Amino acid sequence: MRARSYFVGAAFALLAAGMGHSALAEDIKIGEINSYSLLPSFTEPYRKGWQLAVEEINAAGGINGKKLVVVSKDDGGKPADAQTAANELVSSEGVAMLTGTFLSNIGLAVSDFANQKKVFFLAAEPLTDAVTWAKGNKYTFRLRPSNYMQAAMLVEAASKLPAKRWATIAPNYEYGQSAVAVFKKLMSEKRPDIQWVDEQWPPQGKIDAGPVVQAVAQANPEAILNVTFGPDLVKLVREGNTRGLFKGREVVSFLTGEPEYLDPLKDETPEGWIVTGYPWYSIKTPEHDAFLKAYQAKYNDYPRLGSIVGYQTIKAAAAILAKAGSTDTDKLIAAAEGISMPSPFGEITFRKIDHQSTLGAFVGKTAQKDGKGVMVDASYKKGSDYLPSDAEVEKLRPKD
Structure with missing residues (x-):
C-alpha cells in the first residue's frame, strides 16, 4: 500500500508539473535588451513605457488569448554583452523575438x-x-525614425537659413558618424553653396567640451550641427554658453528637444536651436491624449520620448505576433512586412522594402519657460514623408 501510494503520488506530481509546464507554454515571451545602467535618463522612461504596454495588452486578453511576458536584460552599453544577452534570451528563455537596444x-x-x-x-x-x-x-525591423529621416526633417528647416559656413559636433561612433554623413549629404544637395569648415568628434560619454568649443569657435562657422546628447550635451551647452559660441550662430541639433536631454539643461537651455524632440505638453490628438492619461495615471509622471519608444515597441511586437498567429520566425516576418497599427503619434506602417517604420518626429525650436527648457513652434513630421523611394532603397539595401 505504501509503495502504491508513493507511485500514485509521484504520478500526480508529474501530472502537476506537466500542467504547470503547459500553463507556462501558454505565455508568449519577448526578449528585451537595453542599456539600462549606461543611459538611465532614456531607458528608465523606456522601461516604464513598455511595462505600461504589457499591462494594457494583457488586460485586453493578451495575444490571441495568451499572456505576454517580457524578459529584459541590460547590455551595459557593450555590443558583446548585448549579443550574450540575446543568446541567453533565445537559448535559455525561449523568447519568440528580440526587441530593444539603444x-x-x-x-x-x-x-x-x-x-x-x-x-x-x-x-x-x-x-x-x-x-x-x-x-x-x-x-531586423526598426521602430524609430532613422538618421536619414530626422536629418531630412531638419534639413527642411536648416536649408532656409542664410548661413553658408557650417561646423559639426558629434560623438565618434556609429550613430554620430551616420548622422553627420547623412545631414551633410542632404544639406549639400539642397544648398550647394555651403562650406563645411570644421568637424569635431568627441568620444561618446567623455566629451572634453572646452577644447571642442574652442576649436569650433576658431573655425568661425555661421551655423553648427550638433549630434551630442545626454551628459555630453549638458557639458557642451554650458561651455558654449560660457564662451559665447552660440551667440549670433544658428544651431541645428538632433534629439535635443527630447525631454530626456532638454530637461537637464534647465535655465542654461539655449534659445532658438532647430531640433527634433517630443513636446508632450503641446500635442493635442486623441491618440496621444489617451497615452498621456494612461501613463500619468500609472506613474504620476510625465512621459519622455523613451516612454513612447518603449510603449510602441511592445505594442508593435504584440500586433505582429497577433497577426502572425504563431511564434514561427518566418510567419512573424511575413506578418510584420507592411503591417499598419495605431501609435500615440497616429497610424504607422512597417515598410516591406526595408522594414523601417513610418513613425515620425516633432521638429521645433528650443526656448526657456519658467527656467526650464521647452520646445516651441513644434510640428509633427510623418515618417513616410521623409523616406527615400523604393528605387533608392534597393540601391542602399543588400538583397536578402
Missing part, C-alpha cells in the same frame, strides 16, 4: 546576431541608417 553599434550587433541565428528582431531606438539599409537583413 546605441547604434549595439543595435547592429544584435541585428547581426538575429541574422545569424534566424531570430526576429525589432530594434527600438538605434538610429543609424545601416540597421535597415547597408547592413539590413530579413530578420
Whole structure:
C-alpha cells in the first residue's frame, strides 16, 4: 500500500508539473535588451513605457488569448554583452523575438546576431541608417525614425537659413558618424553653396567640451550641427554658453528637444536651436491624449520620448505576433512586412522594402519657460514623408 501510494503520488506530481509546464507554454515571451545602467535618463522612461504596454495588452486578453511576458536584460552599453544577452534570451528563455537596444553599434550587433541565428528582431531606438539599409537583413525591423529621416526633417528647416559656413559636433561612433554623413549629404544637395569648415568628434560619454568649443569657435562657422546628447550635451551647452559660441550662430541639433536631454539643461537651455524632440505638453490628438492619461495615471509622471519608444515597441511586437498567429520566425516576418497599427503619434506602417517604420518626429525650436527648457513652434513630421523611394532603397539595401 505504501509503495502504491508513493507511485500514485509521484504520478500526480508529474501530472502537476506537466500542467504547470503547459500553463507556462501558454505565455508568449519577448526578449528585451537595453542599456539600462549606461543611459538611465532614456531607458528608465523606456522601461516604464513598455511595462505600461504589457499591462494594457494583457488586460485586453493578451495575444490571441495568451499572456505576454517580457524578459529584459541590460547590455551595459557593450555590443558583446548585448549579443550574450540575446543568446541567453533565445537559448535559455525561449523568447519568440528580440526587441530593444539603444546605441547604434549595439543595435547592429544584435541585428547581426538575429541574422545569424534566424531570430526576429525589432530594434527600438538605434538610429543609424545601416540597421535597415547597408547592413539590413530579413530578420531586423526598426521602430524609430532613422538618421536619414530626422536629418531630412531638419534639413527642411536648416536649408532656409542664410548661413553658408557650417561646423559639426558629434560623438565618434556609429550613430554620430551616420548622422553627420547623412545631414551633410542632404544639406549639400539642397544648398550647394555651403562650406563645411570644421568637424569635431568627441568620444561618446567623455566629451572634453572646452577644447571642442574652442576649436569650433576658431573655425568661425555661421551655423553648427550638433549630434551630442545626454551628459555630453549638458557639458557642451554650458561651455558654449560660457564662451559665447552660440551667440549670433544658428544651431541645428538632433534629439535635443527630447525631454530626456532638454530637461537637464534647465535655465542654461539655449534659445532658438532647430531640433527634433517630443513636446508632450503641446500635442493635442486623441491618440496621444489617451497615452498621456494612461501613463500619468500609472506613474504620476510625465512621459519622455523613451516612454513612447518603449510603449510602441511592445505594442508593435504584440500586433505582429497577433497577426502572425504563431511564434514561427518566418510567419512573424511575413506578418510584420507592411503591417499598419495605431501609435500615440497616429497610424504607422512597417515598410516591406526595408522594414523601417513610418513613425515620425516633432521638429521645433528650443526656448526657456519658467527656467526650464521647452520646445516651441513644434510640428509633427510623418515618417513616410521623409523616406527615400523604393528605387533608392534597393540601391542602399543588400538583397536578402
